[in-house]
Amino acid sequence: MAKIIYVAIGNEILIGKTINTNEGFIGAQLTSAGIPLETSITIKDDKEIIIKTLENCWKHYDVVIVSGGLGPTHDDVTKYAIADFFKKELIFDSSAWVNIQQMYEVKDLPIPEIVKTQAEIPQGFTPLPNKKGTAPGLYYSENDKHFFALPGVPSEMKGMFVEHVIPILQKNFPANPIFQKTIRTIGIPESILYTKTIGVQETSITKIAFLPKSGMVDIRVYGTSEQEVEKIIHKFLKIIPSQNIYGFGEDSIEKVFHRKMMSSGKTVSAAESCTGGLIQSLITNNAGSSEYFLGGVVSYSNEAKMKLLGVGRATLDTFGAVSKETVREMVLGVQKLLGSDYAIAVSGIAGPDGGTEDKPIGLVYIGTFGNSGLVITKNNFSGPRIEVKTKTALTALHQLDINR
Amino acid sequence: MAKIIYVAIGNEILIGKTINTNEGFIGAQLTSAGIPLETSITIKDDKEIIIKTLENCWKHYDVVIVSGGLGPTHDDVTKYAIADFFKKELIFDSSAWVNIQQMYEVKDLPIPEIVKTQAEIPQGFTPLPNKKGTAPGLYYSENDKHFFALPGVPSEMKGMFVEHVIPILQKNFPANPIFQKTIRTIGIPESILYTKTIGVQETSITKIAFLPKSGMVDIRVYGTSEQEVEKIIHKFLKIIPSQNIYGFGEDSIEKVFHRKMMSSGKTVSAAESCTGGLIQSLITNNAGSSEYFLGGVVSYSNEAKMKLLGVGRATLDTFGAVSKETVREMVLGVQKLLGSDYAIAVSGIAGPDGGTEDKPIGLVYIGTFGNSGLVITKNNFSGPRIEVKTKTALTALHQLDINR
Numbered sequence: 039m040a041k042i043i044y045v046a047i048g049n050e051i052l053i054g055k056t057i058n059t060n061e062g063f064i065g066a067q068l069t070s071a072g073i074p075l076e077t078s079i080t081i082k083d084d085k086e087i088i089i090k091t092l093e094n095c096w097k098h099y100d101v102v103i104v105s106g107g108l109g110p111t112h113d114d115v116t117k118y119a120i121a122d123f124f125k126k127e128l129i130f131d132s133s134a135w136v137n138i139q140q141m142y143e144v145k146d147l148p149i150p151e152i153v154k155t156q157a158e159i160p161q162g163f164t165p166l167p168n169k170k171g172t173a174p175g176l177y178y179s180e181n182d183k184h185f186f187a188l189p190g191v192p193s194e195m196k197g198m199f200v201e202h203v204i205p206i207l208q209k210n211f212p213a214n215p216i217f218q219k220t221i222r223t224i225g226i227p228e229s230i231l232y233t234k235t236i237g238v239q240e241t242s243i244t245k246i247a248f249l250p251k252s253g254m255v256d257i258r259v260y261g262t263s264e265q266e267v268e269k270i271i272h273k274f275l276k277i278i279p280s281q282n283i284y285g286f287g288e289d290s291i292e293k294v295f296h297r298k299m300m301s302s303g304k305t306v307s308a309a310e311s312c313t314g315g316l317i318q319s320l321i322t323n324n325a326g327s328s329e330y331f332l333g334g335v336v337s338y339s340n341e342a343k344m345k346l347l348g349v350g351r352a353t354l355d356t357f358g359a360v361s362k363e364t365v366r367e368m369v370l371g372v373q374k375l376l377g378s379d380y381a382i383a384v385s386g387i388a389g390p391d392g393g394t395e396d397k398p399i400g401l402v403y404i405g406t407f408g409n410s411g412l413v414i415t416k417n418n419f420s421g422p423r424i425e426v427k428t429k430t431a432l433t434a435l436h437q438l439d440i441n442r
Numbered sequence: 443m444a445k446i447i448y449v450a451i452g453n454e455i456l457i458g459k460t461i462n463t464n465e466g467f468i469g470a471q472l473t474s475a476g477i478p479l480e481t482s483i484t485i486k487d488d489k490e491i492i493i494k495t496l497e498n499c500w501k502h503y504d505v506v507i508v509s510g511g512l513g514p515t516h517d518d519v520t521k522y523a524i525a526d527f528f529k530k531e532l533i534f535d536s537s538a539w540v541n542i543q544q545m546y547e548v549k550d551l552p553i554p555e556i557v558k559t560q561a562e563i564p565q566g567f568t569p570l571p572n573k574k575g576t577a578p579g580l581y582y583s584e585n586d587k588h589f590f591a592l593p594g595v596p597s598e599m600k601g602m603f604v605e606h607v608i609p610i611l612q613k614n615f616p617a618n619p620i621f622q623k624t625i626r627t628i629g630i631p632e633s634i635l636y637t638k639t640i641g642v643q644e645t646s647i648t649k650i651a652f653l654p655k656s657g658m659v660d661i662r663v664y665g666t667s668e669q670e671v672e673k674i675i676h677k678f679l680k681i682i683p684s685q686n687i688y689g690f691g692e693d694s695i696e697k698v699f700h701r702k703m704m705s706s707g708k709t710v711s712a713a714e715s716c717t718g719g720l721i722q723s724l725i726t727n728n729a730g731s732s733e734y735f736l737g738g739v740v741s742y743s744n745e746a747k748m749k750l751l752g753v754g755r756a757t758l759d760t761f762g763a764v765s766k767e768t769v770r771e772m773v774l775g776v777q778k779l780l781g782s783d784y785a786i787a788v789s790g791i792a793g794p795d796g797g798t799e800d801k802p803i804g805l806v807y808i809g810t811f812g813n814s815g816l817v818i819t820k821n822n823f824s825g826p827r828i829e830v831k832t833k834t835a836l837t838a839l840h841q842l843d844i845n846r
Contacts, residue, residue, distance in 0.1 A: 049651065050651070050653060050662075051465065051466070051469065051482070052469045052473075052478065052479045052480075052481075052482060053469050053470060053473040053478060053479070054465075054466040054467060054468070054469035054470025054471070054473060055466075055470075055653075055662075056466070056653070057461065057462075057463060057465075057466050058461075058462060058465060058466075059461060061455065061458075061461075061462060061484065062455070062458040062459075062460070062461050062462075063458060064458070065455065065456045065457050065458035066457060066458025066459070067458070069456075069457040069458060074456065074457060075456045075457070076456075076486070077456075077483065077484065077485055077486075078455070078456060078483065078484040079481065079482065079483045079484070080465065080481065080482040080483070081481055082480070082481075083651075109632070109652070110633060110636065111632075111636050111652050112644065112650075113649065113650065113651050113652070147631070147634075150633045150634065150636070150637040151637070152633065152636065152637060152640075153633055170824075172633070191654060191655075193825060193826075193829070245517070247454065249454065249459065249460070256459075258459065308740075310719070312726075313723070313726075314722050314723050314725065314726025314727075314731075314735075315714070315719030315720065315721070315722030315723035315725075315726065315738070315740065316719065316723040316726075317719070318718050318719030318740045318742075319717070319718050319719035319720040319723045319831075321718065321719075322716075322717075322718025322719065322720075322740075322742065322792075322831075323718075323827070323828055323831070325793070325794050325795065325827055326795075327718075327742075328742055328743070331718075331742050331743075332742060332743045332745065332746055333739065333740045333741050333742040333743055333745075333746035333750070334719075334739070334740045334742075335737065335738075335739055335740070335750075336712075336719065336722045336726075336737045336738045336739070336740070337737050338722075338726065338731075338732055338735050338736060338737040338738075339732070339735075339736045339737055341736065341737075341780075341781075342736055342737035342780060345779075345780075346737070346739075346750070346779070375749075375750070376745075376746060376749075377745075388726075389729070390729050391729065391730075423727070423729055424727055427723075427726075427727070
């Protein structure tokens with residue numbers, strides 16, 4: 039089995055200014071391809087350190103994937119370190135140059151002088167075209183070992199990784215597939231889910247992992263036998279209440295919502311208070327959402343609730359903005375305003391201020407008008423402001439009962 | 443200067459299921475303390491691999507900080523690997539046990555049998571109390587070298603790191619403070635910014651880094667002399683157009699917007715088409731935004747634009763939804779609807795479909811009514827749907843001219 043290491047080059051990661059999301063992307067891609075990542079390392083933008091790391095990696099690994107430091111500025115030293123380590127001259131590569139010229143043509147900009155150096159690559163290396171930027175990737179192979187250098191900017195790296203790195207590795211190494219399946223749940227705390235399912239056990243070749251995140255818990259089952267994985271998944275599905283399962287694998291609440299709405303033939307609108315637009319932003323992250331999403335309102339102030347949604351002043355005075363009664367009028371108000379089949383409304387206290395003993399921070403009423411009519415739930419979400427917003431938005435999208 | 447390595451232990455990170463946010467936290471903490479991180483590595487939950495990695499790290503670094511795999515279940519092998527590597531027996535530690543008992547008392551839960559093993563630590567090691575979980579941290583020192591093991595769960599690790607790791611390191615290593623200042627820009631591509639400022643050069647003790655992200659570029663200047671850092675920052679500020687600078691250091695566009703709005707005494711509302719609620723969600727991520735943000739509309743459909751904002755049917759028919767004219771009516775419409783002082787409106791084509799030759803994907807009109815009246819800009823943003831949404835939202839918040 040191929041031993042693969044990913045080397046991120048970037049002071050920004052080490053000083054905590056940039057989260058290394060490339061690691062997760064590369065890890066997930068390699069896992070899906072059946073040639074999983076063995077190790078990942080982050081080092082400084084320092085030529086001597088890069089060279090020393092390359093020496094070490096090239097000795098102990100079959101595949102070395104480097105990212106970062108390929109740009110045109112003076113602090114981009116990766117290419118020079120690579121050329122030094124592999125003892126190659128930098129030569130002007132005309133195919134890389136054509137690609138750079140095309141990038142600037144599309145943008146209708148003159149090419150800065152400095153960008154020309156990006157067409158220089160170490161002799162014997164293959165440039166990997168970059169569709170999103172000017173720095174080409176680099177590929178080199180020797181004695182059944184494979185070396186890649188990619189830009190650090192995620193949007194540039196991702197396409198190149200999928201288009202060039204994965205196919206080269208798949209051609210050279212047999213896949214060793216790990217089957218995995220994930221059940222995605224919302225609304226049950228991890229400890230309760232764990233206790234409920236304590237009878238479902240791992241086997242010698244099948245592992246179970248509980249992964250909690252923002253009020254949701256994933257249960258991931260993985261191993262070398264697809265049949266065994268399915269058997270364990272089946273046991274979980276018999277125990278976990280179906281209303282707490284929002285999807286499987288790569289499903290997100292937004293995507294599941296989108297899929298159901300697309301096939302329902304219905305329209306939806308939303309009125310948001312404490313989420314401040316997040317619900318609608320999540321809906322519209324889905325390409326094609328304009329087919330069913332008509333629009334909505336962010337009724338942050340009481341004035342906006344009355345004026346745009348027709349919430350009664352008496353309702354607000356008697357029960358408050360954060361109440362079942364107000365949310366009821368918000369749902370029905372926005373449904374009428376936009377003329378949608380379905381509607382979603384939320385009102386709550388996101389914090390960090392504004393909580394009282396009666397109405398603590400995290401108290402959120404979620405109203406949905408769906409296939410089975412009006413449903414209003416009272417929720418208590420924990421966490422800081424943005425987490426309360428996120429939990430509210432996801433719970434609301436999950437709560438809407440969509441006709442199928 | 444102390445050489446410090448952070449070792450994350452976790453298959454979940456390597457297969458891309460969990461983003462390694464601990465790396466950034468630890469990196470930022472150590473940088474602030476003046477004892478920056480040299481290297482970070484992620485390895486598998488595998489006892490042999492952990493031992494081999496410890497051998498290597500203990501030889502080449504002064505400080506080794508390990509996280510992950512300290513839990514009570516069978517796949518938590520870190521403690522056993524540490525005991526093997528350092529050739530120490532595991533012994534029952536009563537102070538660790540007291541801490542675990544307290545955790546369960548607070549939660550009013552019986553202690554599961556399996557948790558008792560968590561009070562066993564390698565002989566000669568010091569347990570570091572964990573306020574958020576049952577696994578104690580571990581500390582060991584020998585020949586001026588320092589070893590730490592911490593839980594992988596970020597909420598548990600963070601407190602222990604600040605409370606125990608940082609003080610021990612500060613006592614043992616002189617801080618070598620790095621001064622840094624970052625200029626944050628929007629609206630100029632990296633290569634153009636670089637070319638414009640090519641005359642501003644690094645010195646032997648002061649470094650400059652260009653950090654592009656989603657249409658924005660940070661320029662970070664850092665070094666051991668605060669005065670030199672300031673001198674270089676000053677040179678940049680003389681060259682970069684001030685309208686392209688949105689802040690410094692930890693400023694984000696949302697935070698700067700919030701700060702300006704709070705001190706302006708004005709109110710604002712928003713009407714969003716292609717951003718689908720994102721602008722308002724960003725505004726309301728700021729605690730206290732209810733003081734100036736009245737609310738707004740997500741006018742995703744043409745119907746919503748007409749009905750809620752009073753955009754004329756003739757305007758939509760003649761110029762289309764994505765046009766200067768429509769955005770003009772949207773800004774003025776939402777301003778009137780909510781009765782706000784300022785207003786923001788956007789309409790564009792986020793993609794991946796819906797682009798034409800005349801109106802390609804990424805074309806976005808941004809209208810703002812601010813201190814100096816109505817401004818409408820035509821923008822061409824690159825990238826996939828969510829990136830176009832993000833660039834639009836941030837550009838819109840930056841574009842609003844706020845009275846100070």
